[in-house]
Amino acid sequence: MDDGTDGQTVTDGRKTYLLVDGENLDATLGTSILQRRPMPEERPRWNRVLDHVERHWDQPVSGLFFLAVAGEMPMGFVQAVTSIGYRPIPLQGEGKVVDIAIQRTLAALAERDDDVVLASHDGDFLDEMGRLADGERRVGLLCFQEFVNAGFRELPGLEIIDLEYDVKAFNTTLPRLRIIPIDEFDPLDFL
Numbered sequence: 001m002d003d004g005t006d007g008q009t010v011t012d013g014r015k016t017y018l019l020v021d022g023e024n025l026d027a028t029l030g031t032s033i034l035q036r037r038p039m040p041e042e043r044p045r046w047n048r049v050l051d052h053v054e055r056h057w058d059q060p061v062s063g064l065f066f067l068a069v070a071g072e073m074p075m076g077f078v079q080a081v082t083s084i085g086y087r088p089i090p091l092q093g094e095g096k097v098v099d100i101a102i103q104r105t106l107a108a109l110a111e112r113d114d115d116v117v118l119a120s121h122d123g124d125f126l127d128e129m130g131r132l133a134d135g136e137r138r139v140g141l142l143c144f145q146e147f148v149n150a151g152f153r154e155l156p157g158l159e160i161i162d163l164e165y166d167v168k169a170f171n172t173t174l175p176r177l178r179i180i181p182i183d184e185f186d187p188l189d190f191l
Contacts, residue, residue, distance in 0.1 A: 052169075148160060
């Protein structure tokens, strides 16, 4: 809300936690959309994602980027996401370590008043996201809409945010097949 003195926005102290399941997004981009390993220039611009969420919900964002590390720390990537404002969370161990860590983080956030955006398509997070979609906070799912686990669409109050169409996180247009609202149809896209 505007404080009436200098035009700056004043929040109620809440913030948004953005939890990024990088492996899930990268696998969906590569396997389902590009049908090959994405080139660096075809990956999301993660700074745009942070900026979009902060502007969209008009409050500070804390970005947590979860990644599994099989061998050595991927220092180039870790330094890159750190420099744009994410806190990297490199994990190692048995099982789906990224899923386990995100589930634990979502459960911990249920005890707080902050808002949450999960960047993933994975149905393994349905229970935790369902608990967060309690009407007391804003809850979002950042994804490629056509690949979202159907259970997410049934969560009341969950906002689905498309990584390409809403966030504009890519420098190129991805070869996605989607239903096109007639107001957005441009025949030049197909000629």
